[in-house]
Amino acid sequence: MSADVHSLIGPYVLDAVDEDEHRQVEQHLTECESCTREAAELREAVWRLSDITVAEPPQRLRDRVLTEAGRTRQEAPPERRSEPGPDAGPAPAAPKRIPRMRRLFALAAAVLIGFAGGVVTWALAQDPGTSESDRIAAVLEAADARVSTQDAEGGGRVTVVHSPSLDEAVVVVADLADVTDDRSYQVWLVEPEGQVSAGVMEPGDDSATMLVEGVGDAEVIGVTEEPAGGSEAPTTPMIADIELGA
Amino acid sequence: MPRRDQPRLAVAPDPADDSTEALLHRTALGEEEAFAELYDRTAPRVYGLCLRVLRDPAQAEEVAQEVLIEVWRTATRFDPERGSAGAWITTIAHRRAVDRVRSSQASADRERRAAAEAAEPEYDSVAETAASRLEHRQVRRCLGTLTELQRRAVTLAYFGGHTYRQVATLLNTALPTIKSRIRDGLIKLRDCLEVAR
Numbered sequence: 001m002s003a004d005v006h007s008l009i010g011p012y013v014l015d016a017v018d019e020d021e022h023r024q025v026e027q028h029l030t031e032c033e034s035c036t037r038e039a040a041e042l043r044e045a046v047w048r049l050s051d052i053t054v055a056e057p058p059q060r061l062r063d064r065v066l067t068e069a070g071r072t073r074q075e076a077p078p079e080r081r082s083e084p085g086p087d088a089g090p091a092p093a094a095p096k097r098i099p100r101m102r103r104l105f106a107l108a109a110a111v112l113i114g115f116a117g118g119v120v121t122w123a124l125a126q127d128p129g130t131s132e133s134d135r136i137a138a139v140l141e142a143a144d145a146r147v148s149t150q151d152a153e154g155g156g157r158v159t160v161v162h163s164p165s166l167d168e169a170v171v172v173v174a175d176l177a178d179v180t181d182d183r184s185y186q187v188w189l190v191e192p193e194g195q196v197s198a199g200v201m202e203p204g205d206d207s208a209t210m211l212v213e214g215v216g217d218a219e220v221i222g223v224t225e226e227p228a229g230g231s232e233a234p235t236t237p238m239i240a241d242i243e244l245g246a
Numbered sequence: 247m248p249r250r251d252q253p254r255l256a257v258a259p260d261p262a263d264d265s266t267e268a269l270l271h272r273t274a275l276g277e278e279e280a281f282a283e284l285y286d287r288t289a290p291r292v293y294g295l296c297l298r299v300l301r302d303p304a305q306a307e308e309v310a311q312e313v314l315i316e317v318w319r320t321a322t323r324f325d326p327e328r329g330s331a332g333a334w335i336t337t338i339a340h341r342r343a344v345d346r347v348r349s350s351q352a353s354a355d356r357e358r359r360a361a362a363e364a365a366e367p368e369y370d371s372v373a374e375t376a377a378s379r380l381e382h383r384q385v386r387r388c389l390g391t392l393t394e395l396q397r398r399a400v401t402l403a404y405f406g407g408h409t410y411r412q413v414a415t416l417l418n419t420a421l422p423t424i425k426s427r428i429r430d431g432l433i434k435l436r437d438c439l440e441v442a443r
Contacts (some may be wrong), residue, residue, distance in 0.1 A: 065285060
């Protein structure tokens with residue numbers, strides 16, 4: 001299914017899909033950051049095709065458009081993410097040890113793609129108002145947020161934004177080495193007493209974004225490759241180990 | 247690890263910046279003069295694309311007007327981090343033109359117009375500026391790097407306003423092949439035009 005949707009990205013950027021397929025692709029893009037990037041890149045090529053068809057419109061079009069614009073109200077801009085206030089503080093007694101892996105959230109993905117590339121963006125916030133994306137936004141906006149990025153062994157990149165005051169971190173895993181469907185990447189909190197799972201990615205996935213609650217006194221966030229569904233403790237060497245509070 | 251500043255969009259437009267992005271930003275701030283300038287820069291592209299897809303000057307003019315008003319109305323939603331202003335505007339134009347093609351009204355109009363086909367002006371020979379001729383050549387050259395099937399699939403979809411299913415029928419080729427030829431073709435085009443990040 002997902003592979004099927006993915007193959008529609010080319011037709012999608014050409015507006016050559018039907019409405020159902022259009023919706024499926026848009027949904028897919030909110031969950032797949034590399035696909036969002038690919039679609040954006042292809043669009044930058046596609047619009048240049050219109051170089052070939054440039055044609056002078058009649059003068060009356062200019063008059064009509066400018067007149068109509070003069071009496072057309074402009075839309076409000078998209079809402080900005082809320083600033084972290086007292087309400088955006090640490091979640092009360094979040095169940096710390098339940099592994100939670102969240103699929104990509106558009107907001108966090110956009111922001112973190114930006115961090116990784118040295119350019120920053122807000123506007124992929126297609127999923128406003130959900131508590132997860134709000135909480136991710138709160139971590140990203142926290143005054144004490146620290147951003148660390150590391151290239152993973154075998155390819156790809158792991159980015160961690162950690163807010164000690166919120167006791168939460170956002171982990172973005174992007175484009176790791178391909179794994180087969182019987183393997184999963186797993187994220188770990190490395191604490192003085194040992195490693196605790198912070199979440200398991202979908203089998204075969206190489207990219208994801210997650211909110212880690214209750215970072216506590218973990219020193220490192222690490223990633224390993226495990227059998228699908230994850231392990232109790234790492235069974236392979238870490239492919240990335242990001243120090244917290246460095 | 248140094249902490250990066252929080253992301254913020256530019257607060258105020260630089261009046262010396264005459265990029266299309268800057269014009270769009272000033273348009274979003276309600277500056278009608280900036281929109282007029284934006285119109286002059288982009289209307290030939292918007293109109294020309296609508297004309298190519300719809301092949302009917304009257305409909306192209308109508309759709310181009312809708313597109314350009316939409317640009318004015320929704321300029322507030324443009325985000326330069328997601329893509330260029332040219333891509334944003336052209337995407338709106340193409341989508342609107344294709345919507346028109348696919349609406350039942352358009353098919354009725356096109357049938358009605360078929361009779362008057364001979365009266366249609368020769369729009370492909372429209373005079374161009376030197377700059378656009380240069381860009382034009384680059385796109386043609388890059389299209390030339392595609393295989394014939396890739397090129398036909400991409401141009402039938404984009405300029406013909408056909409869905410990939412219709413393209414598959416027209417080219418008598420299997421659907422999965424068409425999907426991947428379109429994607430390969432676009433990737434090749436992207437690399438040739440050097441628009442990758």
